[in-house]
Amino acid sequence: MLREGGATIARVISPDSIVTAPWPVMKCRYGCPRYGHNRSCPPFAPAWQEMRAILDSFSEAIIFSVPDMSAGTPLAIKVTREACRDGYYKALAFGTGPCTLCEECRVGECPRPYDTAPSMEACGVDVFGTVRGLGLPVDTSPAPDAPLNCYGLILVH
Numbered sequence: 001m002l003r004e005g006g007a008t009i010a011r012v013i014s015p016d017s018i019v020t021a022p023w024p025v026m027k028c029r030y031g032c033p034r035y036g037h038n039r040s041c042p043p044f045a046p047a048w049q050e051m052r053a054i055l056d057s058f059s060e061a062i063i064f065s066v067p068d069m070s071a072g073t074p075l076a077i078k079v080t081r082e083a084c085r086d087g088y089y090k091a092l093a094f095g096t097g098p099c100t101l102c103e104e105c106r107v108g109e110c111p112r113p114y115d116t117a118p119s120m121e122a123c124g125v126d127v128f129g130t131v132r133g134l135g136l137p138v139d140t141s142p143a144p145d146a147p148l149n150c151y152g153l154i155l156v157h
């Protein structure tokens with residue numbers, strides 16, 4: 001389903017291989033205007049300690065990559081819903097980038113909470129470190145017209 005939905009990479013992994021750290025939130029807090037203004041971003045998204053506990057309560061995950069930042073969250077949510085229907089009732093989606101469904105995020109009055117999910121990095125995951133550790137492609141400084149690798153995650157069971 002992920003590949004049919006446009007993912008260029010989809011790999012089953014152990015949640016143990018997802019690297020969490022205290023520092024990613026600093027990239028948000030002092031590097032992104034959406035900090036505090038988007039429900040899928042810090043400080044609303046789970047902090048790294050909570051994310052670690054969530055990851056540790058699963059035994060299987062799927063990491064995937066899409067070339068378009070806006071494509072990862074709807075795809076992760078769609079596949080996660082299907083996994084729930086298939087009996088993987090714990091399945092959780094982590095998308096790519098902040099939620100952009102509304103022109104301006106109404107943090108406390110979100111009209112579509114079931115259609116959005118935080119990204120891994122919003123939850124204190126060191127995405128580059130994780131991806132490098134898995135031997136997957138990553139470019140920390142892509143050329144302007146180079147295809148992107150935007151990574152999302154589905155915790156399965």
Ligand code: SF4
Nearest residue numbers: 039099102105106110
């Ligand atoms: S659906 Fe709208 S209000 Fe809800 S998180 Fe996304 S942008 Fe914010």
